[in-house]
């Protein structure tokens with residue numbers, strides 16, 4: 001598969017298409033002002049030289065997921081926590097007004113091998129440097145069935161979980177999961193998570209998950225999961241597939257109204 005990161009960015013993007021986002025170059029990045037999360041420090045437990053994800057979403061801001069890494073190894077847990085602590089010390093000294101710590105970074109954070117150890121260590125550092133500040137995660141939901149991951153997710157204050165479609169065929173088209181992905185297993189795991197927020201990205205153009213039957217299937221799955229909230233949004237940064245288009249905000253609002261009416265779950269648009 002063509003890896004856009006092998007090409008200079010300007011060669012990889014047709015005219016008029018927003019550029020891809022550069023990978024995070026460290027374990028703690030930001031602070032990032034987010035309408036969803038407030039002023040957040042991002043935590044990246046993943047490599048800094050390539051995207052490390054088990055999805056290959058057509059809209060990914062980091063471009064296509066490479067078939068192979070660069071050889072960069074994941075940091076050991078002590079090394080990772082040391083780097084995080086150094087950064088927390090810096091931000092506390094600077095008086096950075098941190099409202100949230102968010103596990104995300106260059107791919108899927110739950111793929112970090114000792115994810116449970118990471119969450120436990122992060123909670124201790126949070127209590128020491130930013131007491132009372134919630135820790136959240138942006139996850140693609142694919143690993144939520146693993147006992148170690150579900151135990152770690154339960155220790156977080158906020159769980160923002162991806163669900164872009166309600167049927168496996170469309171998930172395979174837009175999220176392009178790798179390896180042993182099992183849609184039903186993912187939905188079951190999401191149903192078992194308490195107090196989660198489902199994030200659903202809608203797109204048009206070369207791929208489209210806004211057809212009436214796709215929305216019906218998606219709302220049926222949302223009703224099964226029973227999240228605390230559904231957040232509906234569209235492409236904001238340059239997507240991996242330059243043929244994608246943003247969904248107009250009026251249509252996003254219609255989708256959110258439809259979801260709330262069908263499921264009873266509060267559904268909001270982030271534009």
Ligand code: SF4
Pocket residue numbers: 053054055056057059060061062065106107108140
């Ligand atoms: S799950 Fe996130 S990081 Fe992974 S490919 Fe999709 S958008 Fe990119």
